[in-house]
Amino acid sequence: MGKKRFALIGAGLFGEIHAKAYESHPEAEFAVVCDLNRGRAREIALKYHARRYCTDWREVILDPGVDAISVATPDFAHTEIAVAAARAGKHLLVEKPLAMTVEECEQIIGAAKEQKVKLMVDFHNRWSPAFHEAHRLLGEGELGDPRFIYFRLSNTTFVPLKMLSWAEKSSSLWFLGSHAIDMVCWLIGEWPHRVYAVSRRGVLTEKGVDVPDLFHSTLEFPGGAVASVENCWLLPESAPSVVDLKCEIVGSEATINIDTSSNRTVEIADAKGLRYAEMLGGSVVHGRQVGFAVESIRHFADCVVNDREPLVPGEVGLEVTRVACAIERSAETGEPVVIER
Ligand SMILES: NC(=O)c1ccc[n+]([C@@H]2O[C@H](COP(=O)([O-])OP(=O)(O)OC[C@H]3O[C@@H](n4cnc5c(N)ncnc54)[C@H](O)[C@@H]3O)[C@@H](O)[C@H]2O)c1
Structure with a gap:
């Protein structure tokens, strides 16, 4: 079986840590980067050797060459992307806070459960x-x-x-x-x-x-x-x-x-x-990037690669x-x- 393929949506300051974690994981391929800012998406794709970059997150969730997605958009902009990504069958690592209302957290958790995809919140x-x-x-x-x-x-x-x-x-x-x-x-x-x-x-x-x-x-x-x-x-x-x-x-x-x-x-x-x-x-x-900020992302990648449940599930984000x-x-x-x- 080939490597699991990871994408990043939201390639800002913290998204870059996700790119580093996937690029350096021996059993992961850092496949796609998406950011509203095309220059930033391109920069992160080149620096961490992603095969492509784009500015529309919908392209990422429809990409059959992506197994799992990190959502590292601003705090208020996680829900629509996370729900759509889960519905498209992608495993999900969502930056903290999972979402800014209880209802939105429940939507994300519900979509992940329906599709039986992994959902982790990055409380690193x-x-x-x-x-x-x-x-x-x-x-x-x-x-x-x-x-x-x-x-x-x-x-x-x-x-x-x-x-x-x-x-x-x-x-x-x-x-x-x-x-x-x-x-x-x-x-x-x-x-x-x-x-x-x-x-x-x-x-x-x-x-x-x-x-x-x-x-x-x-x-x-x-x-x-x-x-x-x-x-x-x-x-x-x-x-x-x-x-x-x-x-x-x-x-x-x-x-x-x-x-x-x-x-x-x-x-x-x-x-x-x-x-x-x-x-x-x-x-x-x-x-090599070391430290707890990258270890939590490596843990998510390990869970996707080895089909394990992440230590910080969506329910923690909800609470x-x-x-x-x-x-x-x-x-x-x-x-x-x-x-x-
Ligand atoms: N785990 C941690 O300790 C930690 C630390 C810092 C930030 N964060 C979290 O990470 C998230 C991002 O924070 P940041 O500091 O990197 O912010 P940032 O502003 O540096 O980056 C956000 C990026 O998302 C992009 N973006 C916004 N909407 C988008 C969309 N619809 N589609 C694609 N790209 C989009 C922006 O262009 C920007 O590049 C936040 O939720 C923040 O709380 C977590």
Whole structure:
């Protein structure tokens, strides 16, 4: 049997990681790239040796020479493509968040189930050695019962003001909070039944991007654990890392502290100031992309090649979106929101 053939729809900043992962996978062929921006599609096709590129995603889903598709379009633009791709019988890796409403997540999951195709959501922190270790220790009972998790995942203003052209159609809650929700729920081992949240806007609006500055959310879990999640797009560009990630897990017997963004493994001081190189998520070592950001995509490729079920199925994406929607509602109304399932 020949290699499994993978396509990428949405070849932006993060889509390129998918292209790298497929191109370097020994049992995968990186076949097709699609982006609305023809120049970008061509660039990624040439760089990662795809056999063709196009600007209309419908061509990709109709291509009989494609077995599986990564959807890495902006947060608000996953659903139509993912549903059509599943209906065309393609296995699917969808970037986080799976979609921005519960109904859209259900449509994607329904289409994948109907066609019996694999569906994975790219919550790649589950491949981060730091969080994998915390999850292992919790699973082995080393911390006792998880009682409280503090999780901060924030960005500098570079992300909403310069990096993402579509920031106003997302927010720090969707772009970052989706990872945070997935991670605290994975660590605690349950989905929350009630959330309270506060959000503020003003600073970014003043700077020309009309989106909330921050979300501060409290998640209550059926087993009694509580999580406190902070996401903002307000950190100054002078911060040594674009991403600020801190996590403290308090169990009944012990605690774990995780800091993957300012761990100073590689600290660079130059005329512009001090910065930390990203070491866990995506470094290139002797020409090979390593790190958890690419490992989750390799895992999806392995699942397609070996006919296995991905570790992060569509249902995880649905539950994360359910919680994010409840957080938005709580922030809007000022009231706690009970999550019905
Ligand atoms: N897993 C992660 O940690 C992680 C990190 C960054 C981004 N992301 C996610 O990846 C997705 C993409 O983010 P990004 O930072 O690469 O954004 P980006 O703006 O850099 O790239 C998006 C690309 O999609 C293309 N596009 C938009 N609509 C399209 C369509 N209908 N058909 C074909 N191409 C289309 C755009 O032209 C653009 O090149 C988002 O959902 C984002 O949240 C995930």
